[in-house]
Amino acid sequence: MKCKFTVFIPFVLLFATVLSSCNDYLDVVPKGRKIPKTLADFEALMRDEYTNQRFPIAQATLLLNDYYERQENLNYSQLSRINYMWEEGTSRINFNNTSEGTYYTGYAAISTFNLLVQYVPTATEATEQQRKTLVAQAKLARAMHYFVLVNYYADTYEAANAGSKLSVPLIESADISAPHKQVTIQEMYDYILLNITEALPDLPADGATVVHATVAAAHAFRARVYLQMGNYPEALQAADMALAENDQLFDWTAYYESYKDLIEQPGLYPSLPSPKGYDYVENYIFGHGEVAFASSENDVRVDRAGRFEPGDASFAARWKLRTLGNETYYQSITAGRYNQGGITTAEVYLIKAECLARNNDLTGAMQALNAVRAKRILPQSYTALSAANTRDAINLIRRTKENEMLFTIVAFADMRRFNKDPQYARTLTKKADNVTLSLKPESHLWTMPFPLGAINNPGNGTIKQNVNQ
Known part of the structure; x- marks a missing residue:
């Protein structure tokens, strides 16, 4: 990685707030703050690894039992215990404010990438191709976060019902008050693929750093998405194109x-x-x-x-x-x-x-x-x-x-x-305290509930819970 630094999230929130306010205030910069104008200013947001390049999925990993969780942690977090011990009879919804990282980290990153898509085309001190490249990289990054969210909070993709089942809110604007809609699973996958398609023509062969998307990364991600959809010919074609790079x-x-x-x-x-x-x-x-x-x-x-x-x-x-x-x-x-x-x-x-x-x-x-x-x-x-x-x-x-x-x-x-x-x-099984536990393929636990904070404060839109417990 050639260079790397962190930009804190208040920088993003300030910019989103100012640009969504009246034009009279565009030139009023709070003391000690900076509104991004140049390409370098915007590009710094792409390098903010803590906010924008993080993909937390703790409860999914706990449900899979892919790592060892200590008893004291299970005693502390009831939501973690329910998932880790496969307690199907206990509702997770009321405990989900103890694990909101996947939701809020994902949407914080998406907000940043929406901001880049909206405002980088007017960035100063840049060539037109440099602007297009950063917008393309933001679109691919946005799509990657949506892939995590739809596979965490919604049912898995099935062509027969993807058009009727709800997924997650689709937010395309960085403006704080922008309206949003909870789209279907099919609409979300279509949107993810659209972002990849739009990004590909302007992605470089080599990124400025390893968090900057390239042509190869786009093909590799496209292969992942199509495989999840069961579209094996398209997934194979994309995989071959990625491996060629x-x-x-x-x-x-x-x-x-x-x-x-x-x-x-x-x-x-x-x-x-x-x-x-x-x-x-x-x-x-x-x-x-x-x-x-x-x-x-x-x-x-x-x-x-x-x-x-x-x-x-x-x-x-x-x-x-x-x-x-x-x-x-x-x-x-x-x-x-x-x-x-x-x-x-x-x-x-x-x-x-x-x-x-x-x-x-x-x-x-x-x-x-x-x-x-x-x-x-x-x-x-x-x-x-x-x-x-x-x-x-x-x-x-x-x-x-x-x-x-x-x-x-x-x-x-x-x-x-x-x-x-x-x-x-596959039914997963394990022994705990000399008791055999199991997690069946049809269990409702395979879809994570939205955090209560998101349900109770959906912003300029509505969110319907995707699970009953």
Whole structure:
């Protein structure tokens, strides 16, 4: 990443307020404040990683049981406990003000990108192409946030009913009092795709930083969206176009060998440098996860660790089994940055693999899958996989992808997508206090309730709750 700095959100709110006020006040700048005018002023907002490049999805990750949650945290947050312990009989709606980050972080970022789309065309000290590029990057970033919101707060996409089910509010203006509408799932996906289509002609091959969208990032994101919609031909085409721009894969087996002595030393829990940060060779675009500038990954449950393939170097290099008191889990042993909100080549390889499998090209599907696995599975454990049929192929692809996309919205979105297909629907099970718990594919827990703050204060529009409890 060439350069990076943070701009605080009051800067954005000030600008939105001033520009939505009477023109007489446009030249009145509060003391100590600055209204952006130049391209550099606006471009600083794109670099505001804490506000605009963060994709928190805590409750989705808790529902998946993809990380180890300590008992004291469950005692503190009833909403977290309901999701983590799959308590279907307890309504989450009244507890949802304890976890509003996904909603408000997403819409704060969308407000910033709406602002850029609206006002960058008049930015000074810039060429016309520079203005177009920043607007295009804002449109792609806006679409990425809407993808998270629609896959978190609305039902998963199904062509048969997407036009009749509500999704999330669609807000296209940065003006504080602008009206908005809660659109259908189909309308939201159409809007996401429209943003990608409009952005592509003006995106560069290389971004100023790894949070600035490129042509490759747009194709990769388009592949993700079309896969979620079940449009496999379009997803495959987009995946191929993204991989034509960047098809590099990080060699986790070599990374493991470099730190093998530290990793395998009994009783030692090192802080190895995370390779998944700004300079990760797999990055198309970078985004933070639950915590901006996180210094380590979440710990992993023992039963969740069992779903990694034997000999997976990426797992062995990132987590190590630990027991403290009566708690046993896999502790994170890397430190640095983690691209949990962006898009990587590994995801796109696996999108391609699934699309080929759906088209019954089993050889091509396994080639794409094995390209990723060859960089993950230690040589002594690696065997190239083959599949006898589409279902076997997809199950193999799915295993790798679930682990690659751990702690991202994709892991949650994929699980919901597969749950709508009887061939691939899966009931999750676990033991807690010697009691077997389960989460069925049809559970209402798979859709998160809107925060009460959003329901009670919808602004210039209305919001209908998408779940009953």
